[in-house]
Amino acid sequence: MAETPIIIQEHQFQRIKSVLARLCVECAARAVFLVDRDGQPIAFHGEIGDMDTTSFSSLAAGNVAATTSMAQLIGEEVFPAVVHEGERESIYISVIGRSLLVVVFDERSTLGLVKIRTKRASHDVAMIIDEVARESEDYRLSQNSFFAEITDDDIDSLFT
């Protein structure tokens, strides 16, 4: 395996969901997403409707990857936040270690409010994600029987 898999346990996922739900209310956002920097969606809350959350996550990660590289070309290590302001809808992305906290908001909120509220939520998310990263290796080893139980037939059945 290239890297240790990230394993999110049920209780960690629920804590992430509750942080996102609180943030969504506090900054009157349309929706809030937590995305891995490699583009994997982790969790979301709010008015999602028929939005393609998988594509949205991948593009948010690509966006931050590109702006981070641009930052490094001009001597910055990272742009800790990326903002896209539209006529009606806007996006605020906060970089938290290897995760991205993405807030989608409209005229019901303001960029200032989103920035302030996201700062506190970022701290809470960072603590949970650190715990997830720390425990992933231990959890994988202790639960290794689950992965070891995957048979060739299980894998082949995906392609039939």
Add this chain to the structure above:
Amino acid sequence: MTFINYASREINCKIVYYGPGLCGKTTNLQHIYDSTAPQAKGKLISLATETDRTLFFDFMPLELGTVRGFKTRFHLYTVPGQVYYDASRKLILKGVDGVVFVADSQEERMDANIESLHNLEENLQTQGYDLANIPYVLQLNKRDLPNVIPFEELSSELLKKGEPVFEAVAKDGTGVFDTLKAVAKQVLTELRKG
């Protein structure tokens, strides 16, 4: 990096299609997209130039089914092939779980294949990976064209570690799913090894 969510019972993996410009990476994804049932796929996102050359990446999520109660979802990416988009290629390799190298079988593209393969090894190393230790499949594409290098010769030139090799004609789908299946199996087998 494989992402396992016990709450939503999902396994998410990232596969990257690599290769020289115009070798058929996007065509591979397009065929997978066109041949897959709507409920098993998301949108095919193409960040392309006005002339339909990949500018940053193509992306599509593909759900293959469940393993032991976990939904397996593969996130398929392509990189831009042209030499001058190297910064983008490095970014897309971040967190990769498996790589497909799509080679252009035409004689005049041999140098481009070798250069791109070398570039893949370099960029994987930059991201902390080693081609020798990562799920990897070689696809020899455009086998329908008249000026292709014979299979044995092309394989021996491009093989890195005894990886599975598939002949393909991505534009009509030949070899596309065999390639995907081979790399997906390797990724899941790695997961099993722990």
